[in-house]
Amino acid sequence: xxxxxxxxxxxxxxxxxxxxxxxxxxxxxxTGAGKSIIIDSLGLLCGARSxxxxxxxxxxxxxxxxxxxxxxxxxxxxxxxxxxxEEDGTVSVLRKITRDxxxxxxxxxxxxxxxxxxxxxxxLISIHGQQDTQAFADxxxxxxxxxxxxxxxxxxxxxxxxxxxxxxxxxxxxxLNDDSxxxxxxxxxxxxxxxxxxSAKVVxxxxxxxxxxxxxxxxxxxxxxxxxxxYAVLYAKDGSAIESVDTAIGALSSLSGIIPEADELxxxxxSAKYELLDxxxxxxxxxxxxxxxxxxxxxxxxxxxxxxxxxxKKYKVSSDEFQNLLEEWITELDANENSExxxxxLTKELEIAKKELFEAGVALTETRRTAASMLxxxxxxxxxELDMPGVRFSVTLRQNVFTENGKDFAxxxxxxxxxxxxxxxxKIASGxxxxxxxxxxxxxxxxxESIGTLIFDEIDAGVSGRTSEKIGIRLKNATDGKKxxxxxxxxxxxxAAKADAHYKISKKETDGRVITNVEKLDHNGRRDELARIMGxxxxxxxxxxxxxEMLA
Numbered sequence: 077x078x079x080x081x082x083x084x085x086x087x088x089x090x091x092x093x094x095x096x097x098x099x100x101x102x103x104x105x106x107t108g109a110g111k112s113i114i115i116d117s118l119g120l121l122c123g124a125r126s127x128x129x130x131x132x133x134x135x136x137x138x139x140x141x142x143x144x145x146x147x148x149x150x151x152x153x154x155x156x157x158x159x160x161x162e163e164d165g166t167v168s169v170l171r172k173i174t175r176d177x178x179x180x181x182x183x184x185x186x187x188x189x190x191x192x193x194x195x196x197x198x199x200l201i202s203i204h205g206q207q208d209t210q211a212f213a214d215x216x217x218x219x220x221x222x223x224x225x226x227x228x229x230x231x232x233x234x235x236x237x238x239x240x241x242x243x244x245x246x247x248x249x250x251x252l253n254d255d256s257x258x259x260x261x262x263x264x265x266x267x268x269x270x271x272x273x274x275s276a277k278v279v280x281x282x283x284x285x286x287x288x289x290x291x292x293x294x295x296x297x298x299x300x301x302x303x304x305x306x307y308a309v310l311y312a313k314d315g316s317a318i319e320s321v322d323t324a325i326g327a328l329s330s331l332s333g334i335i336p337e338a339d340e341l342x343x344x345x346x347s348a349k350y351e352l353l354d355x356x357x358x359x360x361x362x363x364x365x366x367x368x369x370x371x372x373x374x375x376x377x378x379x380x381x382x383x384x385x386x387x388x389k390k391y392k393v394s395s396d397e398f399q400n401l402l403e404e405w406i407t408e409l410d411a412n413e414n415s416e417x418x419x420x421x422l423t424k425e426l427e428i429a430k431k432e433l434f435e436a437g438v439a440l441t442e443t444r445r446t447a448a449s450m451l452x453x454x455x456x457x458x459x460x461e462l463d464m465p466g467v468r469f470s471v472t473l474r475q476n477v478f479t480e481n482g483k484d485f486a487x488x489x490x491x492x493x494x495x496x497x498x499x500x501x502x503k504i505a506s507g508x509x510x511x512x513x514x515x516x517x518x519x520x521x522x523x524x525e526s527i528g529t530l531i532f533d534e535i536d537a538g539v540s541g542r543t544s545e546k547i548g549i550r551l552k553n554a555t556d557g558k559k560x561x562x563x564x565x566x567x568x569x570x571x572a573a574k575a576d577a578h579y580k581i582s583k584k585e586t587d588g589r590v591i592t593n594v595e596k597l598d599h600n601g602r603r604d605e606l607a608r609i610m611g612x613x614x615x616x617x618x619x620x621x622x623x624x625e626m627l628a
Contacts, residue, residue: 077528077561078201079166080143085135086120087113088583088592097577099558100551103565103594104572104605105581110592111565114581115203115533118142122201123181123194126173137174144169144200147528147559153199157192159183169197203531204514219486221521222471226447228440232482235436239480242429249422252415263412266405269391273402278384283395286381293374303362310356318356321349437483444473444484451520458516462550463543466494467513488517512539512547519554529561530554536568548574569609573626578602602627 083092088110105111120126121140131138144167146154151161161167162184170182171193181193188196223232251259292299310317325345331338384395393401411418448471455469468491476485489498490513501513512535532551536544548571551562558576566572578597583590597605603623604615611619 077145078142078563079145081114081118081121082139082141083114083117084140085132085138086117086130086140087132088590089113089117090132090586090589090591092592092594094579094594096561096563096579097596098561099555099576100574101561101563101577101579102572102575103563103579103581104567104609109581109583111581112533113592114594115531115565118201118531119203120171120173121169122197122203123171123190126171126177126179128173128175128177131173131175135175137172139170139172141168141170143167144528146200150199150528154196157196159196167200169193169200199527201529201531202514202518202527204533204535216481218488219481219484222444222447222451222486225451225521226443228443228447231436231440231443235433235440235482236480238429238433238436239478242426242433242478245422245426245429248411249419249426252412252419252422259412263409266409270402270405270409273387273398273405276383276387276398278387278395278398280396280399283381283384286377286384290374290377290381293370293377296370299362300364303359307356307359307363310352310359317352318349321345321352325349433478437478440482441473441475441484444482444486448473448486454520455516458519458550459513462512462516462546463539464512467492468498469513469516470498515547515550515554519550527560529563532562532564534565534567536566536571539568541568541570544568544570545574547571552576567609569606569623569626572609573602573606573623578605580605599627 077098078096081094081096083089083094085091092114094114103111103114116124116130117140120130121142145165146161146167154160154167159167168182168184170180172180179190181188181190183193183196223229308316325342328338328342328345332342387398388395391398391401451471452469459465459467459469470489470491472487472489474485474487476483488501490501491498515532515535518530535551536547539547548568551564551571552574554560555562555576564571564575572578578601580595580597580601581592582595583592585591595601603620606623606626607615607619610622
């Protein structure tokens with residue numbers, strides 16, 4: 077969820093830092109104070125189209141930066157975009173726009189394209205405003221939501237397995253049925269490559285062994301000279317290390333019983349002597365080339381290495397993978413050179429795979445149909461709770477071609493008024509009505525959605541006080557014990573009184589310029605702001621008392 081937002085040089089905002097609480101946060105303020113500017117700024121952070129006119133007068137660029145904590149679901153989704161949280165578990169997102177029309181987006185300090193920003197932010201924030209349906213209005217997202225509601229992961233996994241199997245067989249069969257010139261060229265190339273790798277006879281680990289031998293041969297003179305010197309000093313010449321140690325052992329042995337450490341020191345020297353003998357014996361093996369023609373062998377090794385490196389570069393794999401590559405090519409050649417038999421075999425396999433895919437698709441569709449019926453009932457219950465009994469929610473499932481997501485096309489439809497035909501969510505005209513529908517959906521999908529922050533802009537527009545209270549209760553419940561953060565811009569005192577935290581947005585004049593300010597209210601501040609909303613200019617003691625009762 078959003079733990080910090082910084083806005084600079086956007087409209088009336090010069091510099092504004094805000095750390096919204098977890099749970100349900102209400103934003104209130106007079107018309108024109110800047111509530112919509114904050115929502116627009118969050119929209120920019122989510123990848124909305126930038127407009128240079130939003131940049132504060134006299135400034136060249138504007139910046140919005142947000143810091144988010146991640147739940148386990150959003151961590152998993154962001155990992156698919158190769159985005160990992162910082163050491164403190166947070167993700168920072170920045171959007172900057174300039175007056176010359178340039179836009180920059182960054183996540184954790186790394187530049188990303190705007191398309192990536194939109195995809196990532198759709199997993200962190202969902203904005204529901206007068207003209208913004210966001211994720212809930214996307215058909216692809218709706219099908220995912222329906223599957224989450226259906227809890228049909230096991231059935232979906234079976235379908236995915238059958239779909240991948242069908243596509244694999246179909247692809248191989250299409251390749252065999254392709255009698256084009258390109259196919260013949262491909263087969264000629266495969267034959268050449270197979271012959272080339274077979275002739276090379278490169279074995280696993282050969283390159284590493286050759287590199288080690290090349291290094292030894294290139295330094296053979298140095299190896300013999302230094303190994304001989306080491307062997308002589310350790311063992312061969314008069315006064316060698318071994319002789320010196322023997323002398324020391326004898327001297328210490330003569331002190332046995334005289335000094336207490338004599339026997340222990342003598343024993344330790346004996347151990348050192350055997351270690352030196354072992355070293356000397358090992359070094360001796362490097363003191364003679366045994367008549368080897370070093371230069372001739374070095375030439376052979378270099379020639380072999382050059383061949384291996386050339387093949388690695390050509391086929392873009394390490395030499396240890398040559399055998400796997402060779403087997404792959406041979407399999408493809410065998411399949412093509414016995415194409416008629418292979419076609420017959422694959423055709424039979426494809427028929428079986430198609431039947432299995434169809435059965436898996438039917439099973440998947442059935443889970444979705446059952447879930448769609450239950451979903452409609454749940455959403456209708458939520459709509460009734462928000463005094464919207466005339467609104468009808470429905471889910472259509474149309475059959476499509478087989479895709480990786482099944483054979484279904486799902487669409488959520490709404491009939492806003494009795495007698496009207498259901499329409500897609502994106503066609504609903506009333507922003508406040510749309511926001512309330514989104515709230516219903518959020519309540520229904522609370523267990524399946526990974527989005528941590530939801531923003532509702534004037535969700536109370538055009539409703540009565542009774543309905544506002546119900547909306548406030550629903551908003552608070554939707555936070556699921558503050559596991560989800562909900563930010564709501566409202567003009568309703570009843571709704572704002574239900575919030576866990578209350579922020580007042582106002583504007584003031586500084587140095588001849590008007591700027592927007594945000595203040596988190598304490599209890600008395602909340603009482604006064606609620607009274608202002610209810611009483612307008614003249615706030616009486618009666619209105620203050622009513623505000624106090626609301627908070628209580």
